[in-house]
Amino acid sequence: MKDYVKVGNLQVASVLFEFVNMKALPGTGLSNEKFWQGFEALIEELAPKNKALINRRAEIQTKLNNWYKDHQNNFDFEKYIAFLQQIGYLETEVEDYEITTENADDEIVLQAGPQLVVPVNNARYAINAANARWGSLYDALYGTDAISDEDGAKKEGKYNPVRGGKVIAFGKQFLDEVIPLKNTSHKEVTQYSIIGGKLTVTLSNGKTDYLLDDNKLVGYHGKIESPETLLFQNNGLHFEIKIDPTHPIGASDRAGVKDIIMESALTTIMDFEDSVAAVDAEDKVEVYSNWLGLIKGDLTASLQKGGKTITRTLHPDRSYNSLSGDAITLPGRSLLFVRNVGHLMTNNAVLYQEGQEIPEGIMDGVITGLISKHDLLGTGQYKNSNKGSVYIVKPKMHGSEEVAFANQLFDRIEDLLELKRNTLKIGVMDEERRTSLNLKNCIYQVKERLVFINTGFLDRTGDEMHTSMEAGAMIRKNDMKSSTWLEAYELSNVVVGVGAGLPGRAQIGKGMWAMPDLMADMLKQKVGHLKAGANTAWVPSPTAATLHALHYHQIDVKDVQQKFTNAREGLRDSILTFPVAKNPTWSEEEIQQELDNNAQGILGYVVRWVEQGVGCSKVLDINNVGLMEDRATLRISSQHMTNWLHHGICTKEQLLDTLKRMAKVVDEQNVGDSSYRSMATDYDNSVAFQAACELVFEGRNQPSGYTEPILHRRRIEAKAKQRIEANK
């Protein structure tokens, strides 16, 4: 039983009550009494509306299920459209308009670059992410498969000079592409100097050369004739050449270059949602505390590096001299967003009206907003927003009525926290089918506070499967990536975003690179996001941010976005083309492969979520590729298995056998983890194994196919079980 404090008609878990009163509220100018009274009024007004929206989702899904069942043998696309319009799934579109968001930071409105996402509960990673505004290109190349192992270039020993040579050659090639010299290559440079306000390079043949575009050099650090740092800007993104002939790498370079430091994660999303396992008041306080520490600038993490304990802290801003001798300061940290949870879940951290749990999304909005007020008042060590805005990403909204609700919630939070209207900015995840189809209406509802739309294609794929569960057996998971609906959805998102005036006011973002170790592939493929009109795209790690930043130097997204017209011909119908396999001819082997892969991913992720509270993991697929797994990828895998079972592609026994067999594989993969709890030793009593089974066998009954209801319940169960065991 939780320890609660009665505050008005609310019951607030003591741990949260104390955190809010002692840590979050002091310094915000708000009294405890007024805050809790206002919070209660907000809950009384909005919780019932929230509930009604969730009920509406269920009603719509039931109607869809019935329609698909009734039209198995006489499907007619025109009738399908008419039906979707009649049930309000397809909305009547608003007239053309443009968003009017004001006071968004430069990272959003002027610059284009990578967006990093990080589970906020992991302080070590979260601080690292905030600091990932700048990253070493040489480290990112040396440490990943972006540089191949061929020709003696393996990562061997302390430093392999052959590999190092390849890294340096890559770096020089980058310089030749983005800051070319007039007559020669950066490979020929023996010294960089600034003479008469211009970069002047000395070459190996003793001659001098200059930049083709002198304006790309914007600052330096150190002596002007032999700078330690040269600061450049290209397509609005910065990078530094670091020069130090006494450094082991600098010594091996004729110009003494020891590194190229890239401006990398312009923005970072501190995630409270799909990469986090926060199921009760204690967990919620942990995530809120980290957000407070990030906003106040005092979050630290101790870690072991090279046999030493180090304390990780937030980086300060960076200073340079401009070419005219003035001081220049650039941000040392990423501009931080928070991703709140969506409208679905409730949490027992606060109870209202006879012990009902309050909607977790409302709680997140109020408390992350409250904490962010410290940034607006400047009570912390650093500033996050220079424009006085707070950035909240809202996931998993279905259609414009839910976006309108988020807008109303933000209005109420602003009133409660005494913030100017539209201080709270919103990032809308375009990751549910009803939102993709009605995106123009969705954006309209938040047109004064919108700072991004982003194609969360992972959740979107899960929603695609669940929505059309009754329509038939889904195509294989990997084939989804090139399916008609997905390509149309990605294109439509950009076209609608450009049409609604986002360029210059808000980001048009694309989804996560979910293969954190495949950086060579990312370098080849993720440039496609820019070519498709996105001015930001998600990366899973700081290293990926540094490498993805290269793409924004290759392509100026502003030019790409200008080429988009408002033509949406055929896109709606393509989005509505559900990915059902017509007359599938999969062999038994292919079916089993698909099941094995999904089962391994589900189990590998769920076991750490449920037993250890780890919300995001790198889990091997059956080809031994480490994949980023979170609740959205779990939604896909579990819904896929559910769908194949429902349509008789496999049997229940086969699924259970598969899950049991793959549990052994996952157990084996985790032998090195002393806190790991095996599943295969006792399937019936493994909470994780049972959770995985439930996700698959009860998948059709899960709201929108979401995994959070089962994960939360099972995590609470596992925690209780572990407490009992610990007390024995």
Ligand SMILES: CC(=O)SCCNC(=O)CCNC(=O)[C@H](O)C(C)(C)COP(=O)(O)OP(=O)(O)OC[C@H]1O[C@@H](n2cnc3c(N)ncnc32)[C@H](O)[C@@H]1OP(=O)(O)O
């Ligand atoms: C569909 C969606 O919603 S996507 C959004 C949700 N997903 C995410 O947020 C993914 C975030 N990424 C991660 O959590 C991690 O990168 C994982 C779980 C995928 C892989 O983690 P690991 O297996 O620990 O990665 P790996 O061992 O390769 O790297 C660890 C190092 O990279 C750093 N790192 C890895 N990911 C991140 C990150 N997202 N932010 C900051 N640092 C990170 C760690 O701090 C660590 O460095 P350190 O030792 O100096 O502290």
Ligand SMILES: O=CC(=O)O
């Ligand atoms: O949140 C991101 C997604 O792809 O889902």
Ligand SMILES: [Mg+2]
């Ligand atoms: Mg998502």
